[in-house]
Amino acid sequence: MSDQSKSQSAVSAPSEPGSIAMLRRLFLEHGRPHLKSYLFAGLFMAIGAAATSVSAWLLKPVLNRMVDPSGFADLRWLAIGVAGLFLLRGLATYGYQVVLSRTGNRIVAGVQRRLYEHLLRQDMRFFQDRHSTEFMTRLAIAANGVRDTLQVVITSTGRDVLTLIGLIIVMIVQDPIMAVIALTIMPVGGYLLGRLIRRVRKAARRSYDGSARILETMQETVLGIRIVKSFNLEAIMRKRMSDSVREVERSVNSMASGMAVSSPISDAVAGIAIGAVIFYGSYRVSIAGADAGSFFSFIAALLLAYEPGKKLARLNLDLQHGLTGARLIYEVLDTPASESPQEHLPKLDVREGRIVFENVRFAYRDREYVLDGLDLVAAPNATTALVGPSGGGKSTLIAMIQRFYPPGEGRITIDGQDIASVNLVSLRDAIAFVSQDVFLFRGTIRDNIALGRPGASEAEIMDAARMANAHDFIMGFSTGYNTGVGEQGAQLSGGQRQRIAIARAFLKNAPIILLDEPTAALDSESEREVQKALDSLQQGRTTLVVAHRLQTIVNSDRICVIENGKAVENGTHEELIAAHGTYHAFFATQFGETTSPLRIVSSAPR
Numbered sequence: 001m002s003d004q005s006k007s008q009s010a011v012s013a014p015s016e017p018g019s020i021a022m023l024r025r026l027f028l029e030h031g032r033p034h035l036k037s038y039l040f041a042g043l044f045m046a047i048g049a050a051a052t053s054v055s056a057w058l059l060k061p062v063l064n065r066m067v068d069p070s071g072f073a074d075l076r077w078l079a080i081g082v083a084g085l086f087l088l089r090g091l092a093t094y095g096y097q098v099v100l101s102r103t104g105n106r107i108v109a110g111v112q113r114r115l116y117e118h119l120l121r122q123d124m125r126f127f128q129d130r131h132s133t134e135f136m137t138r139l140a141i142a143a144n145g146v147r148d149t150l151q152v153v154i155t156s157t158g159r160d161v162l163t164l165i166g167l168i169i170v171m172i173v174q175d176p177i178m179a180v181i182a183l184t185i186m187p188v189g190g191y192l193l194g195r196l197i198r199r200v201r202k203a204a205r206r207s208y209d210g211s212a213r214i215l216e217t218m219q220e221t222v223l224g225i226r227i228v229k230s231f232n233l234e235a236i237m238r239k240r241m242s243d244s245v246r247e248v249e250r251s252v253n254s255m256a257s258g259m260a261v262s263s264p265i266s267d268a269v270a271g272i273a274i275g276a277v278i279f280y281g282s283y284r285v286s287i288a289g290a291d292a293g294s295f296f297s298f299i300a301a302l303l304l305a306y307e308p309g310k311k312l313a314r315l316n317l318d319l320q321h322g323l324t325g326a327r328l329i330y331e332v333l334d335t336p337a338s339e340s341p342q343e344h345l346p347k348l349d350v351r352e353g354r355i356v357f358e359n360v361r362f363a364y365r366d367r368e369y370v371l372d373g374l375d376l377v378a379a380p381n382a383t384t385a386l387v388g389p390s391g392g393g394k395s396t397l398i399a400m401i402q403r404f405y406p407p408g409e410g411r412i413t414i415d416g417q418d419i420a421s422v423n424l425v426s427l428r429d430a431i432a433f434v435s436q437d438v439f440l441f442r443g444t445i446r447d448n449i450a451l452g453r454p455g456a457s458e459a460e461i462m463d464a465a466r467m468a469n470a471h472d473f474i475m476g477f478s479t480g481y482n483t484g485v486g487e488q489g490a491q492l493s494g495g496q497r498q499r500i501a502i503a504r505a506f507l508k509n510a511p512i513i514l515l516d517e518p519t520a521a522l523d524s525e526s527e528r529e530v531q532k533a534l535d536s537l538q539q540g541r542t543t544l545v546v547a548h549r550l551q552t553i554v555n556s557d558r559i560c561v562i563e564n565g566k567a568v569e570n571g572t573h574e575e576l577i578a579a580h581g582t583y584h585a586f587f588a589t590q591f592g593e594t595t596s597p598l599r600i601v602s603s604a605p606r
């Protein structure tokens, strides 16, 4: 039968160069650490294979004693022996299945951890280029592929190969010529089955892609349910879902029928082999007077060899689904980690917190500059407001201080240290950030605020909430800080979400505060409260705030107008109004106040 497995890999080698390399890699990376368990499973398989082969071999004395009346006493012992061998085989199967499942599940867990760890080390771009459900399919479904592949290969090579070897030895011992007849026909089956592989593999890939799209549609429907309902998008979403479901159904069917074709092929081949053996064997026994016991033992071995032989022949076919999963996993694992925490770099040492942009250029897409030679200073102990038209690059600038993207040209420094050459964790530790679109995690209000500084006390959490003007509305809920926020904060209003995010940033107590339109969703009363907190917090810190709201802007120490990726104007409110430039025009169109803006300033509470 080694002929057969050789022909099997010879068939698959030219068309699937990846399968062998993939298997080798899987074994080296995931199998080798569990070598001991696999050897243990192998031992059980060997016991099972030996039990099967010995029971086939015992048929010769059974049959020969049967035709000889004096042999009846021995037959009893033979019967007990065969029963015992089958029990042994059952126990061995139990043993290897338990060992293999445990090892396999440990491998899946390891792959999932490794994949997630790898994702955490990817930069912003990596995530923005992909849909979140791609990761879910890989983490949840494809990770099983690694286990399944190893499992199938181990069982086949262990149990099936060992059983076949044992049975082939029995066949050769009983009748070498018949063994040659039976075994030469087998490789033909292997060849025919090998031709099905490409089809099965393609279908497997399509089924993974389809599953990812099912998740995608599902996720977008749930998260966007307001829009789905309001715009009557049910029909469109239904069609999307039904297309993906159909795609998965089709590919799974195609995979199933590809695999099922293997049965008639192997049955036909095996039928020919068994027929030929029966023809030649009966001739040997009836005409040439050979020993009937050997013949029957041979036939038993051949029939018993059929199942493991068939499994081995379609091994490559059975592997395709798991291998496709493994390929998807490696696609992610092989993407180099684009963001390393760079622990070897020196920690950022924030002395006063002066942030300086020096001629920074940056493009998301090739040569489309979003920041185009930007110079900016955010002074310590002060609030710098960034104002300017939508799409001007304000959020990008805030992102770059946190090193979400590296500058294409120029540099960004904090107290003279280039942020590109400091330890990333220390950089982000020094920054408290409130993003333009607030994100809340699953859990309670307390959990969400506490993420600002894990380990903070209840009193500290409440203080932060008070400063963010959130404490009162939180206490208004019957469950207070234990109130759940729902997925992405869906159970709270926009302004409430925003204040929780501000509380989270306040709790972090970092020397640099970056706020991207923190008060956009607040009423003027709440805004005033948050503004007061910001003013009191500003001592000993650097605050950079993107602002569209009048109060926030006029209360800042400095205002910087960002337009087309440049800081076009820079100064205090009074200076910029007096300059009659971009800010003056911006202010006039935004707030309809050109004549005496200073009146607004004085009326704005400080």
Ligand SMILES: Nc1ncnc2c1ncn2[C@@H]1O[C@H](COP(=O)(O)OP(=O)(O)OP(=O)(O)O)[C@@H](O)[C@H]1O
Pocket (backbone or CB within 6 Å): 128, 364, 365, 370, 388, 389, 390, 391, 392, 393, 394, 395, 396, 397, 436
């Ligand atoms: N991830 C991204 N990939 C490609 N382009 C992006 C990405 N994020 C932002 N942009 C583009 O960069 C430009 C600047 O965007 P940015 O979000 O910095 O503007 P903004 O000044 O914060 O605007 P707004 O006031 O509307 O928030 C825009 O033209 C935007 O389309």
Ligand SMILES: [Mg+2]
Pocket (backbone or CB within 6 Å): 394, 395, 396, 436, 516
């Ligand atoms: Mg923005």
